[in-house]
Amino acid sequence: MRYLPHTDTDRSDMLAAIGAGAIDDLFTGVPAEKMLKDPVNLPRRKSELEVARILGGLAAKNIPASTVPFFVGAGAYKHHVPATVDHLIQRSEFLTSYTPYQPEIAQGTLQYLFEFQTQVATLTGMDVANASMYDGSTACGEAVLMAHRVTKRNKAILSGGLHPHYAEVVETLSHMANDRVTRLPADVKAAEDIVPLIDSDTSCVVVQTPDFFGNLRNLKAIADACHAKGALLIAVFTEVVSLGLITPPGAMGADIVVGEGQSIGNALNFGGPYVGLFATKSQYVRQMPGRLCGETVDAEGRRGFVLTLSTREQHIRRDKATSNICTNSGLCSLAFTVHMTLLGSEGLSRLARINHANAIKLADMLAGVKGVDVLNPSFFNEFTVKLNKPAAPVVEKLAAKKILAGVPVSRLWPDAGLDDHLILASTEVNTDDDRAALVAALKEVL
Secondary structure (H helix, E strand, C coil): CCCCCCCHHHHHHHHHHHCCCCHHHHHCCCCHHHCCCCCCCCCCCCCHHHHHHHHHHHHCCCCCHHHCCECCCCCCCCCCCCHHHHHHHCCHHHHCCCCCCCHHHCHHHHHHHHHHHHHHHHHHCCCEECCCECCHHHHHHHHHHHHHHHHCCCEEEECCCCCHHHHHHHHHHHHHHCCEEEECCCCCCCCCCCHHHCCCCEEEEEEECCCCCCCCCCCHHHHHHHHHCCCEEEEEECCHHHHHCCCCHHHHCCCEEEEECCCCCCCCCCCCCCCEEEEECHHHHHHCCCCCEEEEECCCCCEEEEECCCCECCCCCHHHCCECCCCCCHHHHHHHHHHHHHHHHHHHHHHHHHHHHHHHHHHHHHHCCCCEEECCCCCCCEEEEEECCCHHHHHHHHHHCCCECCEEHHHHCCCCCCCCEEEEECCCCCCHHHHHHHHHHHHHHC
């Protein structure tokens, strides 16, 4: 077979070389209860036509975001992506390119990564940014590890407004490294007082703005408290469009800024791939994970681009590396850069204002619905409401009416005791008719 070329003899020789008696020995590290006892219950073979029909039927069970009123957010947002973005990133020199280790033949890739870094640094108000990471959650986890390296401490404090998936990534990495994590309870109205918790053992404080519940946070007091104790402030965002309107984290004293860049240039894609953004102060650049592209001149004085300060595990000893992430979301970062270039600073600011205005319209309309209480003291394009009944069944009933009405907090944070809380986002793609349809259906369901 084309994709299974090894003979029984080949397999026996390989097992003998590593000292394994059978293929099953390779899976002894997997808990027995996680192993399947029987083959997956699928037909052994189907024709191409039959497979296409089956998969098409499965796909038809989904409700594509572009076909119905859509108010889902909580870390993944629907925005309009200009056709120019897909046209450019599908050019073969971009779509098929690989790691730009040889600058002589990768100047185009290196230049757009350099431009990407410049855009991210400008957006976040920081000195330097890397050439992207997998997504916002892993960027957050890497930021905590970086803070530990910088401060020589290993205790992280996570705000109760941090996206639960981001917090779980931090907890997983910290568990494996024997680092300490203090995770605060869910903070629906941004009322927590995190400053008294910062002590001389604290490596970093992780705060999201706009936070998981949509609240805007002023980071200045937290930053000052961190610096007074020798700790770093890690600012997180999941909605990068917000940086077109709100004060950038760097201007509020953040030491590291990380987040999700999916909103610019990248469609929802049923969950990925996305693009992690990572920026920091220049004094910490040697501890920053991931790739970094720099500008230089060649032997003839011509402008050029290269990978620089390569402290990744491919280049130095693994135990000395700043990150074991072996790649970046290169094509997604290119999509980000193309879209960001098309928008420009004025276009991004205008887009952000439209998002905020649409969210205000929706919040005002929902505030007039019996059984709905809008909770946020402030927000950008996303906010939380409290319903008079559990939110998850309400969302399912609205989905049956072809309206995707947000994310129940219980879906992402099941142990927070907020079953009646619902997070809704309203971006530039929502129309007045969409909002009216949601309100009418919600009145009926409640």
